[in-house]
Amino acid sequence: MKYYIIAGEASGDLHGSNLMKALRKKDQHAEFRFWGGDLMSAAGGTPVKHYRDLAFMGFLEVAKNIRTILNNIRFCKHDIRSYKPDVLILVDYPGFNLRIAKFAKTLGIKVVYYISPQLWAWKESRVEIIKKYVDEMLVILPFEEDFYKKHGVHSHFVGHPLLDAISNLENIDPKTFKKDNGLTDREIIALLPGSRKQEVEKMLELMLSVRPHFKDYQFVIAGAPSLPKEFYQKYVDDHVHFVSNKTYDLLRCSKAALVTSGTATLETALLNVPEVVCYRGSKISYAIAKRLVKNIKYISLVNLIMDREVVKELIQDDLNTPNLINELNQIISGEKRSVMLKDYELLREKLGGKGASDKAAEVIVNVIK
Template identity: 80%
Template sequence: MKYYIIAGEASGDLHGSNLMKALKQKDAQAEFRFWGGDLMEKQGGVLVKHYKDLAFMGFLEVAMNLRTILNNIKFCKEDIKNNKPDYLILVDYPGFNLRIAKFAKELGIKVIYYISPQLWAWKEGRVEIIKKYVDEMLVILPFEEDFYKKHGVHSHFVGHPLLDAISELALTDKEDFKKKNGLNEKEIIALLPGSRKQEVEKMLQIMLSVRPYFEQYQFVIAGAPSLPRSFYEKYVDENVHFVSNKTYDLLRCSKAALVTSGTATLETALLDIPEVVCYRGSKISYAIAKRLVKNINYISLVNLIMDREVVKELIQDDLHTSHLVEELKKVLEGEKRNEILNDYRLLKQKLGGKGASDKAAEIILKV
């Protein structure tokens, strides 16, 4: 079978690569053409475009790069038409992927959506597009199945692929990891500032503002694979270190973490590291988002899945140094830390266990 896969960001690259691995095990004739990143490329096939050329954050940035986005959509349609895949597999990234779903369906290509867009938070009307143009909806959050059922869309809850990704990693010995990366004996506070340049610059500035209050710790920045090491050099000194493409190893060695909202909040939880979730966008983008986002009380996946506050979220004007210091102290020691770790165990149970990629591959091959 010929598979055309579109993943537009780092998390999609991870989940897309694991799905490709599962498909190869079940389909010896599998051929891949994809939009994604380095992890998907390691599984073989043709990388059409890297996600680092697709990631535009916020309403203003999207508007400023609209011509590029429209050109990418046009190119993608032409590429699909020329290569005639058996399956189009879409991984999240809804603004782009829902346009491609309609185009592919009209060509008679089977359309699979793996990892639902967050329609339960905003743009709920897009469910009608999925109903018309998607053959199979594969969801990874337990409440999403009920959401789609309410809208008359059949979906499959396959479990969360991060459980597989984390369990299958060959993680480095903690002491070896510290030694290889020039880390000292102080306990570590990990900084996960995101993956986009604009986002990282904004978040690192506020995250590092807490340093004077935690001199007994060393801070380590988790570098995004889409950004060069040179980008981070201005933040590094004798007590602020940097590692790249080793986020899971870093988290395992850490006492706590400051994490920009997104998939990283769930990754941190699954590795049992207490965290404070941070988010700050431009004032205009945030004001627009507040008007559009409905029916949710949280921004982190941890809290959304548990449907209550497990980890503290500091958003927009609440994200400043004094609040960050206060919340970080709570997760480093004491009762709050123990509560978070207990809740993480319940979180893993709700996510349905391992095997998401295998389940997804089985369903795809039955379409």
Template identity: 65%
Template sequence: MKYYIISGEASGDLHGANLIAQLKIKDPDSVFRCWGGDRMAAQGAYLVKHIRDLAFMGFVEVALNLKTVLGNIKLCKNDILQWKPDVLILIDYPGFNLRIAKFAKQNNIKVVYYISPQIWAWKQSRVHQIKKNVDKMLTILPFENDFYKRFNYSAHFVGHPLLDAIYNESLIRQENSSLPGILNNKPLIALLPGSRKQEVKRMLPQMLKATKKIKGAQFVIAGAPSLHESFYQKFLKDYNIPLIFNQTYQIIKLSKAAMVTSGTATLETALLKTPEVVCYKAAPLSYLIARRLVKVPFISLVNLIMDNEIVKE
């Protein structure tokens, strides 16, 4: 079968890569074309567009980049029509993917949504688009099926893929329980400023300022695989803090605590049993809009799943 997979961020690239690995076992003749990142490409998928060029977030930011977003949607539609996949698999990324789902449905292409958009938090009206255009919804959070039942839509809970991802990563790295010789005997605090350029621009300077107030500790930054080292250097010129790529789980496991930008990384940190503070900063206008639209009391996945403030936000 021919699988067309669309993800717009680093966590989706991780989950998409693991999905491709399993689909290749089930379907040895499978062929993959995707919008994703290095992990999906490493699994043999042809990369149409890299996530580093897709990750716009926030109301204002999307508006400022609207021409690029619309151009990407047009490119994606044309590419789907030309390639003629047997199934379209969408991973989160709702602003983009729900438009593509509608287009695919109109062109008689089967649509599977793997990892539901967080419409239970905001923009609940999107559930009607999903009912109309998505053939199968695969959810990863335990309360999402109940949400869809309220709208007479049947979703399928498949468990959270991070459990498998962390387990597989641990098997690969179990022989190496330390980081390269950059650390001393002081307690380690991890800085995880996010995977998108916009997130890192906002969050890393705030995290770096906070390090000046913490005495008797050492710090390390977990670099996002989709971003180049040179992107970080402009923020680090006044700080002697190491930047490490492709060892995020090792960094978290070896840390006594972590500052984590809200997103999938908060759940990863919790699953690795490292205490964390969840951080987020939005553009002022985006924040004011979000306050009116968001319908949940927490921003971190950990607290949302537990329905209680387990980690500090």
């Protein structure tokens, strides 16, 4: 069978690659053509575009790059028409993917959405598009199944694929990791500033502002695969280090982490690292988002899944040096750290165990049949 997959972000590349591996187990003749990243390329198949050329963050950046986005949509439609896949698999990335879903249905192609857009947070009206143009909705957060049921859409809760990715990791020795990556023996505070250039520049400056107050620790930046190593060099010195494409290993060797809001907040929790969640956008983008997002108390996946504050979220003006210092001190040692680690255990239980990629692959193969 021929599979066409569209993943527009780093997290989608990870989940898309694991889904491709699972599909190959169930379909030995599987052929893949995809929009994604290095992980999907390693899984095999034909890459069309890299997600680094697709990721535009915030309302202003989208507006500035609207011509590029529209050209990508036109190109994608032409490519799908030429390839004639048996199924189109969309991985999150709703602004782009929902338009492609509508197009694919006009060609009679089966459409599966894997990893739901966050419609429960904003643009709830898009559920009607999914109802019309998506054959199967595969959700990875436990509350999403009820959300779609409320709107008359059948969905499958397959569990969260991060549990699979993390459970397959080999054991790591912190001393060896530090030695191999030119780090000192001091304990690590990991910095995960995001994956987009403008986001990283803004977040790293804030995260590193706490450094004079934590002289007994070394700060290590987790480099995004979408950005070149040279980009990070201006932040590196004797007390600030950098590792590339080793985020999971870095987290497993870290005492605590400062993490930009996104999938990384959940990854950090599942790897059992106490964290502070950070977010600051442009004033205009934040004001627009605040008007559009309804009935959502939290921005981090950890808190959304648990429906209470497990990790501290520092947003906009609350994201400042004094608050970062205070919160980081509390999760390095003491009661707040212990409570957070216990809550992480409950979080893993809520996410439904391993096997998400296999369950998703089974549904997709059955859709084609």
